[in-house]
Structure formats: C-alpha cells, structure tokens
Amino acid sequence: MNGRPGTIRSLLALGLLALLWPSPLRHLLERDMAVHMIVQLPLLACGGFLLGSALRAHEPRWLAEADWLGLPGLLLVIFTTSFWMLPRMLDAALADPAIDGVKFLSVASFAGLPLALSWRRMPALGRAFLWANFIPKLGAIGGLYLAAPIRLCAYYRLDQQAAAGWTLIAVAVALAMAWFVIAFVGVPMSQAPAQSCRAGNEAA
Amino acid sequence: MTMEVTAGRVALNARAAVLAYLAVSGIVLLLMMLLGLTMRLAQAQWIDVEPDFFYVVMTMHGAGMVGIAGLSGAAVMWHFVRRHVPVSTAVFLVNLVFFLIGAVLILGAGFIGGFGAGWTFLFPLPAHSGELWSANAAAAYLVGLMIIGVGFLLLHLDIARGILSVYGGLGAALGVKQAFGLAPEKGGPPPAVAASTMVLIVNILGIALGAAVLVVSLVNLYVPSFTFNALAAKNMIYFFGHVFINATIYMAVIAVYEILPVYTHRPWKANRAFYFAWVLSTAMVLTVYTHHLLMDFAMPAWALVAGQIISWLSGLPVLLVTAFGTLANVYRSGLRWNLAAALVFVGVAGWAIGVIPAIADGTIAVNSVMHNTQWVPGHFHTYLLLGMVAMMLGFTAYLTRPQPRYGLGWIGFWLYVGGGTLFVLAFLLAGSESVPRRYAVHVASWLPYDRVGSVGAALAVTGVLILIARFFAGVRTAAQAEDPA
Amino acid sequence: MKAGFPVLLTLVLSSGAAALAYGTEGFHAVTSEGARALAVERTPRPVPDVALTDQDGRAFSLGDYRGGAVLVDFIYTRCPTICTANGGDFERVLARLERRQARGRIDLVSISFDPQNDDREALKRYGNRFGAQAPRWRIAAPVDGRGLAALLKTFGVVVIPDGFGGFVHNAAVYAVDAHGRLVRILDPDATEQIMAAAEQAATP
Numbered sequence: 040m041n042g043r044p045g046t047i048r049s050l051l052a053l054g055l056l057a058l059l060w061p062s063p064l065r066h067l068l069e070r071d072m073a074v075h076m077i078v079q080l081p082l083l084a085c086g087g088f089l090l091g092s093a094l095r096a097h098e099p100r101w102l103a104e105a106d107w108l109g110l111p112g113l114l115l116v117i118f119t120t121s122f123w124m125l126p127r128m129l130d131a132a133l134a135d136p137a138i139d140g141v142k143f144l145s146v147a148s149f150a151g152l153p154l155a156l157s158w159r160r161m162p163a164l165g166r167a168f169l170w171a172n173f174i175p176k177l178g179a180i181g182g183l184y185l186a187a188p189i190r191l192c193a194y195y196r197l198d199q200q201a202a203a204g205w206t207l208i209a210v211a212v213a214l215a216m217a218w219f220v221i222a223f224v225g226v227p228m229s230q231a232p233a234q235s236c237r238a239g240n241e242a243a
Numbered sequence: 244m245t246m247e248v249t250a251g252r253v254a255l256n257a258r259a260a261v262l263a264y265l266a267v268s269g270i271v272l273l274l275m276m277l278l279g280l281t282m283r284l285a286q287a288q289w290i291d292v293e294p295d296f297f298y299v300v301m302t303m304h305g306a307g308m309v310g311i312a313g314l315s316g317a318a319v320m321w322h323f324v325r326r327h328v329p330v331s332t333a334v335f336l337v338n339l340v341f342f343l344i345g346a347v348l349i350l351g352a353g354f355i356g357g358f359g360a361g362w363t364f365l366f367p368l369p370a371h372s373g374e375l376w377s378a379n380a381a382a383a384y385l386v387g388l389m390i391i392g393v394g395f396l397l398l399h400l401d402i403a404r405g406i407l408s409v410y411g412g413l414g415a416a417l418g419v420k421q422a423f424g425l426a427p428e429k430g431g432p433p434p435a436v437a438a439s440t441m442v443l444i445v446n447i448l449g450i451a452l453g454a455a456v457l458v459v460s461l462v463n464l465y466v467p468s469f470t471f472n473a474l475a476a477k478n479m480i481y482f483f484g485h486v487f488i489n490a491t492i493y494m495a496v497i498a499v500y501e502i503l504p505v506y507t508h509r510p511w512k513a514n515r516a517f518y519f520a521w522v523l524s525t526a527m528v529l530t531v532y533t534h535h536l537l538m539d540f541a542m543p544a545w546a547l548v549a550g551q552i553i554s555w556l557s558g559l560p561v562l563l564v565t566a567f568g569t570l571a572n573v574y575r576s577g578l579r580w581n582l583a584a585a586l587v588f589v590g591v592a593g594w595a596i597g598v599i600p601a602i603a604d605g606t607i608a609v610n611s612v613m614h615n616t617q618w619v620p621g622h623f624h625t626y627l628l629l630g631m632v633a634m635m636l637g638f639t640a641y642l643t644r645p646q647p648r649y650g651l652g653w654i655g656f657w658l659y660v661g662g663g664t665l666f667v668l669a670f671l672l673a674g675s676e677s678v679p680r681r682y683a684v685h686v687a688s689w690l691p692y693d694r695v696g697s698v699g700a701a702l703a704v705t706g707v708l709i710l711i712a713r714f715f716a717g718v719r720t721a722a723q724a725e726d727p728a
Numbered sequence: 729m730k731a732g733f734p735v736l737l738t739l740v741l742s743s744g745a746a747a748l749a750y751g752t753e754g755f756h757a758v759t760s761e762g763a764r765a766l767a768v769e770r771t772p773r774p775v776p777d778v779a780l781t782d783q784d785g786r787a788f789s790l791g792d793y794r795g796g797a798v799l800v801d802f803i804y805t806r807c808p809t810i811c812t813a814n815g816g817d818f819e820r821v822l823a824r825l826e827r828r829q830a831r832g833r834i835d836l837v838s839i840s841f842d843p844q845n846d847d848r849e850a851l852k853r854y855g856n857r858f859g860a861q862a863p864r865w866r867i868a869a870p871v872d873g874r875g876l877a878a879l880l881k882t883f884g885v886v887v888i889p890d891g892f893g894g895f896v897h898n899a900a901v902y903a904v905d906a907h908g909r910l911v912r913i914l915d916p917d918a919t920e921q922i923m924a925a926a927e928q929a930a931t932p
Contacts, residue, residue: 164400164401171451174451179458182455182471186475189468223414225414
C-alpha cells in the first residue's frame, strides 16, 4: 500500500476509464449484446476496481468501520450491476448517450470501486457464498436469454440475444470449473483460508 | 483454566446443536411418516382423502423427507468431521434456522396454498396449477426451498473452508493420491474427512444448480413471457435432486465408520480401495442423474446410455467397501449388539438391498415399463427408510443411551425393521405387477398391496415413534455427556 | 460493528431498491417494450401531426382522425416475417370492425418506416394482400425523414438492420384516442384486447 503501486494503479485505472469513455469505442463495445454485457460492463467495473484499490490507503476511517464485513459495499455492487443488466437499461444506454454516461460513472464508482474496498472485508465464507451464488445465476440468466421467444432488448436481434445467452453460460461454466479446480488442487492457500478464517472470527 | 472453560462451553454448544438437529429431524420424520401413512391408507381405501389433497400430501411428504434426510445427514457429517477440522458452530446453527424458516414456507405453500406439484417442482408445472394453487403458493414453496438451500450452501462452504485449512485442497482431503497409490495409505485423510469431502463437492454443485433453476422457475411464475428450456430445467432439477438425496446416504454412512469401531474395538481401516471407491463415486454421483430422464425421448441417446451404465456402477464402489468393511469390522469382533450398532448395521444392509431395484430400474429396457410404477418408491424407500434413516437413528442411539440389552428400545427396533420391510416389499411387489406410482385413487385389484403396505407403514411409524421418544427421553443427559469411545 | 453500519446499510438498501423500482416501473417491467406500454397507459402522449401519403397517393395526417380512434402499426412492405403477421392481425381487426355497430369511428393505419423502398405501388400491393382500403385502413408512408423520426420517437419504435438487408423492429398495435393521444400499446395478436382498447379510445 505504498505510494508507487498505488500511483501505477490509479494511472492504469484512469487510462482504462478514459478509453471506455462513451464516445470513441462506445459503438464498438455496445453494438453486440454479448460484448456489451461481458466486455464493456466488466471493463468499466475493472476500471473502478483499480481506482478503488489505488485509493484504499486513503479510505476514510468511518467508511471502513461502517462497511461491516463489506456487506453494504457488496450490496451496492449487486444493486448496481443488476440495474444495468436490466434489458431495459441496456436499451436505454444505447438510445441515449446521457444515460450511457450515467452508466459509465455509476458502474465504475458504485460497482468497481466498492468491490475493491469491500471484498477484502468479507470473510472467506461470505466470499465463497457470493461466488457460489453468482456463478449459477449468471448461467440461469444466460438460459433465460436463450429460451426467451421475444426480443428482450429493442436494440438487439434475437440471434444476438441467443449469442449473449450462450456467452453467459460459457462464462459461468468456465468460472465454475476454475473455482472447482482451484479448490480441488489447492493453490498455495494452505494458510490463506486459515488467516481469513481468523480474520472473520475477529470481525464477528 | 479460562481456555479450558471456554473450550468446554464451545464443545457443549456444538453437541447441543447436533442434538437440536436430530430433535427437529426426528419430529419432522414422524410427521412426514404420518403423511406417508395417510397416502397408503387412502390408496388402500381405508380412509377418504380428496385427490387434490393427496397431491399436497405427496408433495409435502417428499419435500419434508428430503429435507430431514439432508438435515440429519448434515448433523452426522458435521459431528464427526469437526473432530478433524475447524468448523463454525454458528454457521451450523444458521443452517438449522434457515431450514425451519424454509419449512414453514413450504408447509404454508402446501397446507394453506394447496401447492401439489411434487417436491421436484418440475418446470413449468408450478406455474400451471389448473387453479389448484396460486402463483404465490408456488412462490412460497420455491422460496422456501431456496432458503433451505442457502443454509445448506453456507454449511457446506464452511466445512469446505475448514477442510481446506487443514488439507490444502479437496483432492488431498478426498485421498486422491492414496487412491492411485501415489502416497502411502497410512497418511491418508480419516474416513469422515474423505466422505465429507465427497459430499461437499457434489452438494455444492448440486445446490448451486438447484438455486439457478429455482430462480428461473420464480421468474417464470411472475413473468410468464420469460420461459426456459423445459428439458434443461429437468436436467438441472434432477441433477440437484439426485445429488442432494444421494448425498444424504454418503453423509449418514460416516456414522457407520465412526460408530461401529467404538463397539467392535477395531478401527475402521481406510485403505487404498476405500479411497479409490470414494473418488470414483464422487465422479459418478455427478453424472448418474440422467437415469431419471430415461423416458425423455428428447434427451441425446449418449446421455441416456451413459446414465444407464453409470447407474449400474454409481453406488457400488462406496457401497462395496462399506459393506465389506462393515462385515470385516463386525465378524468375530465379539461385538455385543446394542441399538446404535444394530441400527447402523441395518442401515448398511438396507442401503445394499435398496440399490438392487435401482440397478434394475436404471436399465433403459426395464425403466420404460417400471419407472412409473411403485417399483421406484419401493427402491428409494428401502434405500432411505431402511438405509439412511437407520443410520440416522443409530446415530441418535449412539448419542443418547446405546446400551440396553432388553426393553422398549428393542421393541421399537423390531417394529421399525419388520414394519419397514413389509412396507417396502408391498411397494416392490406392486411395482412388479405394474401398479402405477403417484395415483391418488387405486382400482380394486391393487388394494391388497396397498393394505399390506399400510399395515407395514403403521408398524414402522410405531417403531420409529418409540425410537424417537427414547431419544427425547435421553436428550438432556446426552447434552452433558461425551461420545462413547 | 459500528453505529455507522445500520445507517450505511439502510442507505444502500433503500437507494438500491428505489433504483430497481425506477428501472422496472415499480417491478412491473424489465424490458423497454413493457416499460413503454406501462408509461403510455399511465400518461397518454399526444401524437405529432406528421404529413403522410396513403396507398392512393392521398395526403393526410394522424391529426385528421380526431373525434374517433385510430389503430396504428409500423411495417415495411418487403418484410417477410412480423409485418406479414401484423397484416394478418389487422385483417382480423378489420373483419371485426365491419360487423361493428357501436358509435364512434375506429380506423386503421399502417405506417411504413422504409419510405425509400415503399413507394405508392408497394403500399398498394401490401394493402391488396390484406384487403386494406382507404379510408378504413390506410397503408401510408411519411413524406419526409424528419416526420418519420418524430413518429418513431413518439411511438417508441426501434428499427435495427437484421443483417440480411431487412429490418428488425418491435411489433405492436398502438391505439390513438379521439383526442389524438397515444393511449395503449398492445400485443398484435391479442385481437380481443385490441378491440376493447379501440372501443374505449373511440369514446370521446
């Protein structure tokens, strides 16, 4: 948490966010539903995350204390991402550059940034629980997109919607497999879970 | 000094928590057995039950039994695995609380809302009730299951965390290296850890997929324009359902590994075959569910053929090492039978016998004529009532007063074993005569089976009532006591 | 856990719930189609007086229908899929209108959003396919691009290329009431609901 990695991270974050800013690359990243959902939104969150991890050292004390176990922060992440994944909001972001700007700012600052701050406060059990819920729900949303007989977004064709569905399912499967392999083989985290376990107990 | 006191208090709480699990399981088990008896009596035409209500009863019986099988299995697993790895009593209790909340919702959905779509909530049946139940009743059922799933997920993840903190990886905790001869058997994980690891792997995956399909069903209930591929949903539901109910026996079997050696004074040897069996069964339990879809012509043929072959093999590795291990452990050990040992022994036998009709039904040619008959309830009642429940009752006896040579406990034991056998035989015989399952009203020629089954069920309920009453009589002392060793 | 926690949690929960309620029209719609239908029902919007020409070459505008109801749909005549189905849907409505005896006029207008290709001939051919005759059922095209844009915006029609030289667009039937306001957006094959909405819209 010393100065230099923080500076590099802030620069990286600002560079990424500048690149994504809704003018030049916007149409490239929003032309396709799958890319919009699986590339643009996560990249925005990633920019916010980098910014958050760079600012971590400057986090006000009251925030760190009020964000108990990271619960409020992670709830904010869930609300923000759910909101922008509503088919209606994907449409609205495409139709209106002003709404796209709001999306840009809010995904970076209400999803990526709190993720960087709150995730570390969540005990290991809570993190595992969030993963175990996030992965299958991602697949379920993909399945809903695949089976929907109607177009959910006015701006995307049915075949784009199906492609987005398959992509979501593929991402879910890949994440599940990665998670499983990591737990099965055991990365060098023989101490890590014990530590976070202890941290969790202390926090509780 | 302070340390010891604290440790003692924590240990006491953990023990009380296990007893609370078993108390809830015991009460729900009895209530659900009464519902089962109601269905048999209705089919036997000894009592009058409206067909609509029959399906409510069937749904509640199924959900409740699967629930307490999971709950009591979790109690067995948690009780023994915490001897080896750190686990949280708080999380264990949270699961019980979630279970009770979910159970209230499910019972409300059934007995107030009239939900009767079967415990498997096959998509899109909950949304197509034919006016028998409202969308809200179906939602209460689905949300109830979801809350129970959240509790179980937390518990499993917490045990996984504990196991990882000691063994580093699930592979090591399962004994993969020992299974393939890459490490000496001696340093392998204890049986309780290997078994728990298998259960964690399959159940976390099963619950995750179950939660996904529950979400989809809920969305469909309120926004019908959002549909889902019904065959994919059926795959997910049976993956979840099969894994979850199958895992209950793999949790309960830990009681066999831990309880029998106490009375035979011989340790349960975990050898290479033992580890190999558990590794193999882990993989097969995850792939075997397709035998529930053998009648779905839209399924790809390879999946069904694989389902057939894996069905023949799936249960066998662990069953064989356990059955042989049990016989080897008991044979000439000078064991003086008590209720705990006798019940877990019956459990292994019930499990072994209960698998045989499943292997028959797992064969596509047989399945197409047998699957919708009472053969299948015959199979799973043998497996669960005389297998899983016997192990669970053995565990309750082990924790309370296992030792009586004579007395009421043994009367309960024989009523349960004898009545249970009669009850499952009635199902199996009726099934082989093609009596359909899930029919509320039976024709005259089926009645003899129904009546024999009813008598058996009544005897078994009486037996279990005695055994559970015995548990409650001893539960206060048990909370203070320590495990027999 | 600090005192700030409940405050922060409440803040996140309430603002998150409020955002989701806003984004789904009070948990009633997740797609822009559904949201638009709800919004129109709650607050009817005036329809612009855009200059149109019909299959007989006659100039008119939607304003001419004031005092009676008009049902509108959007098409392009080369459309091989939904527009054909829409034509059939309006044909069924037309049959019902001919048997109708109640007071208040109800007319039909199909507006092409592809005026480059849909000349008078094309409109005529489309009309003949379904037995459309002015003035009961006009097949029309906007005179200029500005008018078309104004119509699409008011009615909330989104037209995107289908990748095969045609278009994909949201299909609906729009009911405009006797005061010239868009009052309902309906499913094109729900003839009964369309009739009921039209009757209601026709009563001044």
